[in-house]
Each structure stands twice: as structure tokens, then as C-alpha cells.
Amino acid sequence: MVDKKERKIVVSKPQQLAKESDSDSEEAYKAPNLLQRLLSLFKNVRPGSDLTSFQLPPQFNLPKSQLQCYGESVYCTASDMLSICNRGQSPLDRFISVVSWCISANTSRIFGVAPYNPILGETHHVSKGNLNVLLEQVSHHPPVTALHATDQKENIEIIWCQRPVPKFYGTSVEAQVHGKRELKLLNHGETYEMNCPHLLFRILPIPGADWVGTVDIRCLETGLVAELTYKSSHSFLGLGGNHKVIKGKILDSSSLKVLYEIDGHWDRIVKLKDRKNGKVRVIYDATEVISGLKAPILKDEECVWPTESVHVWSELSQAIMNKDWEKAREEKQVVEGEKRELVRERESKDENWIPKHFVVSYSKEVGWNCSPIHQCVSAAPIIAL
Template structure:
């Protein structure tokens, strides 16, 4: 293992150019190298190198990494449940897609969703926290036209790990459901994360399309023993719409030993009459569709994209098993570069999870999922989408109640008409939130920690309009919002 130890001490993971930054000084984005650049490297110090060497010494080729404990310095300071929101960073690509008459164009706008979220990533190769059973993350979005989006993700299974998620923007006619079932394997100088699961998209203005199904590319952390540590996406994904007979197969290309570049994609779109065109580009840059006649249109340009910020409740208003509160001590320690405190904080959460599992086993109880339920091999929200009102205002109210109702009511799917309508506060921008509503009710400290949520549904109406923007995942430099439908030329 002497060669292995020497190699890990020499792992490079520091940006080679100080100009590779984004965001203003002091912002969480500061120091982020440009996404997808092969020179995004760092150098581990001796202590980190020796810890990583000890971890790698446990590994064997093809080994499942689910039981390996990673050192805290390789962790991205957020939960996987929050990282899933990256896939929803540009939902405007699909907004009003159901109103487009051409089924090929509808498929292309849905395809843009799976292409658009990967450029958002931390510097180097970082791993988000493994969510614990019952952990959840929820947030809201306010878009430029005042419409709103809502997201909820829950860790519904620990062995095997399964994260279920639900996003909707009722005013824009979009619903996304899905589950992520990551599996990691050691491949020698790389670690592969197999991204099992799928996204399912519904266009509410086009119910006859049924569901669009999207699969995800696999992720590869390269250079963990020697060379440059960097992230690549590989293998193939598919976007299908059986009702329209349109589909798209996308190959995510990894760099070869001798030739090839980084982050390239190539796709083929097919319709009822066969080939309909090709997709080319780079997932951290420009991606285009060219039809059989040679006409091109931009699907997504990561270099000009603006990530819409999330609105998240302050940690002292979150429940104990909401992601940011659950991992608050670990996140603070990582940001302070205190590896000892980070290790202790991580162990505290994981030990608590093991203790809860022992108690359930000894009492004969089973874990009850809060927001999602199994439907065959899928996990769907406990909000029957097929029976909800088709009116966007009614759906908006039902979704708010489902995601943000207090703990005593959140176990049951709410009725779309069970509460009176509230005024729509979404017209204010997320960065300039209204102060007209009542302040958030304080948490009742006499309640059990797991039920420390907003005191009432009316409190949430205030919460979603008055909360300050909290830190989100690092994104690219701000640029103009994407225009829709995709630009044609």
C-alpha cells in the first residue's frame, strides 16, 4: 500500500488559477472554479491525505460503497435531498410547454430539464450528505412573472437508499415526481455513482400526453488515487413520451485516454416517422437541437443561465429532521474547516439514526413515510394528483397545504377545498419579499423537537412571502433568464 499512500498524498484538488471564481467576495460561490473545467483541482494536506489513504485501503474493485464512511473534508455542505433541487433549477424551460401544439417541441422542452441541472456543482469532487431515514427538505421559488414553484423531497428508505421528490408550479402547468436510488462503486482510480430511478413530468395543459419519463446519467469521480480529481457524467439517458411516440436518447460522453474532450453530449430524437433530429453540445455549456433539415435551436446555454434562488424557512423554524436543521452543526463545521468538529457532528446524526432504528426494531414498529407512498416500484406524493382540481388556484392551495401544513395534519393528503383561499402573495420577487403579512409564529419550545414547525397554515402564508433568501448551492455567474420557447435560428 506504499504506492497508494504516496498517490493519495499527491492528489490535486485546488484551483490552479485564482481568477476561477464566481460571486462577490464573501459569498458561498466565491472560489468556485468554472464548471466542467478539467483543471479544477486541489492539493490535500498531509492529514487529509492520510485519512483518505486509510479509507481507500478498505476498498476493492467493484465494491459497493454504501457502508464506507467518507472523511468529512470530501463532503459538500448540504444534503442529497437539497442537491436534488439542482435538477429543478431551470423549470422555466418547461413552463407553458403544454400549450405548444408540436409534440416534438414539447418533448424538446422537457428534455432540456434533464440537460440543464448538471452545471450546478461545487468546486472539485464533493459528496453531499447521505440523508437519514425520515429526513426531508422543502422550499419554494418565486419566478419573474410572480408565479410560484414548490419542492419537497424525503428520504423514504435507508437500505437501500431512496430519495423521493415532488416539484410543481401550478400556474405554469408543470408537475415533476420521481425517486433517486444512487449506488456507488469503487473502480480503481474512480468512484462511480449509478443514478438509478427516474423523473416523471406531467404537463397539466396537455393531459393527453400522459407522463414524460426521464432517466439520469451516471456520475464518475475521477483521479481519486492519482491525477486530477474531477467529476464526469457518463453512459446514456432517455426521455420518452409513449402517448406521442416521441423519444430522445442522450449519450453523456466521458473523455478517452488519448482523444476526446470533457462534458460532451450527443442525442438522437425520434418520432412516429423515425429520426427527427440530433442534439449536440456540452452539459456545462451550449446544447443545441438540429432537425433533419439542418435548422438549429438552442435547448440550453449553461454559460448564460441564471439559477433561481430557493426560499427556505430559517433553521429555528424548521422541524428537527428537515435537512438544514438536521445537519446544521456539520455544515457549520465544514464551512469553518474544522474537520474534527465536522466528524463529531456527522457521527452524532448517524448515531441518532442507529438508535432510532434499534428502538423501532425492539418495539416491532416500522418507519412511516410522511410525504410519499409506494405505488408499485415508484414513490408518489400522498397527494393524489389525478383527483386534484384542474384549476391552478385550487391546485396551488392544495400543494401549499400538503407540503407546509403543520405536523398534526401533514400525514394525510389534504383536500383541495378544505381551507378557504388565501391571497396570492407570489407576485413579489424572492429577492424583494413583501412585509405585509403577519410575522412567523415562534416555535413552541414545549413541543417535541420533531414537531417544531410553523404553528399554522396561515403562518406559512406569511412565511413564504416574508422569509429572507437563504444560501443555496453554488451556481454559475448570474446572467439573463432563458427565453421560452427555445431560441430558434
């Protein structure tokens, strides 16, 4: 891998609410003649094909790695939703706050452009306030990403291990995200387990991106469970319909009694209705939580690891932001060439690659499991604002 001093580190803005009027949004990175280009891109791909190893031209890339997108799901909120989870007075208060935080982790995606596929061993290390977040690409075939985040002041820990499986279905691409997410409120001795909805990119008849599928959230200690359904209904030819809908319920798993109903739009307002007294209140406002976000800053450039996403992809990201597509193609080939060379070196020495920050295991029954090697994540040289 190229010495980090030879590359200028480039940090891009986090993904925010998609608004057509926002000229400073990442919509600026979309490729020209987008629909025509997408159709030509997938013309030789069979419906149902796994796109895990599919390589996009740089015109279709966001100027950031998938590791950064996963990390932003945790640290890019305008309000400190994790602290709110920890400070709930009762188990039910905390559970409702966790549901709100879980919704915030699934933000808008931009149709037609995608982040880079992380290289093996790539890392992303960021701090926001007292929350320190570390991601590592622990497998390349299949692609598996591990995340560990800790807030020692609030005594909170997050552990994710996930494997995206994008598939092409003729008029759409659906990215299924397999794996378990855990949020631990250690002061209360509570562990919350949850999964991730699927990300659907519709190509025809009307291009767009949406979250779909079911998310289950459960607290192992209290028995509280939430069932959330993300869906996007469309009328004939894709016109009209109700978009970005989220519906669900919170129930006590011991009695199966429904306590609350959840209804709204995950990119706008989500409301909670008390089944006992009929009272309704807002538990999530996307405009308040995911807007006005700024690019992280480099606190100490010398301490940025050579494996850090913003270092590995810096030249490519700069070329994309400059819309210098020839330079972007060259830089993408450089990174991919370095990756192939490292693979050849390991194979020649008959060496297996071992993750640096996680212990990784796999079984058919459980799937992939990623356990952090260190109890706490250290402060990072990259600071999210």
C-alpha cells in the first residue's frame, strides 16, 4: 500500500436528507444521462444475479467507502440520540428511544451512485464527542464489515457484523444486509438486538431509492420487542403512492400485548400511539436528526492509519469531486492493483489474512460473528461535527 504521506487525505460530507433544492448535496456526484447509463451498465447482467463482486465505473461512485456510510449511520446525527437512550427513566422509555435511534440509522440514499467496495483490512476510525467508532473490513469474499463503538462516559457499546448481498432483479437492485446489530446500555444491563432493512434501488418505471423489509428490535433482559416494516407502495407505472413508509408496534413478548403502534415516514416524521390511552407523540423527526451535517475534520493527520478509508481512497475521491473521470479511473485502478498485489503476496507465502481489530468466526447456523479484540475504542484523529 502506498505510503500515506504521498496522498492527500480527503474527507467528504456525510449523507443527509435527499432534497432536490440542496445544491450542496451529494446529488452533484451523480453520473450524466443516469438512467441511460444504468440500463447499459446492467444489460449483460441476469436478473437474480449477485452483484457483490460487480465493479462500478467511478462515475457511479460516491466519493466515500461503504465503511464510511456504515459509520455515518452511527455517528452522523445532529442530536445525541444514544445519550437519550441511556437516560430513559424506565425500561420502556429506554426501549422507545432505542427504536428512534434505530430508525435514524437508516437514512436517505442517493439513486444511481454507490460507495466504494471496501478493500480487505480497510478501516474507518472516527470520534464524535465521547463516542469513538471503529470499522474494519474483515472479509472480502464474501464482503463482511465489523463495527465497534464505545462511549465510556455514557457506558454504551455498539457491535455490528454485517454482510451486504446486492442482487439485480431486472428493473431494480436490492441490497440485503445480513447480520446482527447490538446496542448495549451497560449502566442498565440491557442489550438490544436488531437487524437492518433492505435497500431497494428502483431503475424502472420511476428511478428512486428506498428502505424495504422488516426490522425486529428486542431487549433480551426486559422482553420488550418492536416490529417495524419499511415499505414503499406505488400506483400504476410508479406514479403516486405512499413513499418511505414505516409502520410497526411495540409489544411485551411475555404476554404478546401490543403497547404502542408506530406510524409515519422514516425521512420525515414517525409517531407513536399509546394503545392504552390513545395519546400520540412524535418519536422521530428526520429534519431535526439528519440535517445540517458537516464533513468531519482531521484533528491529527499524522495519526491517521494507512488503512483508513479516507486515506485509501483519497485520490479517487478528489477526482470524483473534481469530476475528473479519467483521473478517477486511473486512481481506482491503482487501489485495485495494490489490493491484488497484496493477495498475490499472501498466496505466495501461504498466509491467511487475520483482522487486526476483531476476532471473526462463521458457522452455517449463526452466520458471521465479529467480536472486538479491545474492550473500548480509542479516540480517533478524525472528528465528526
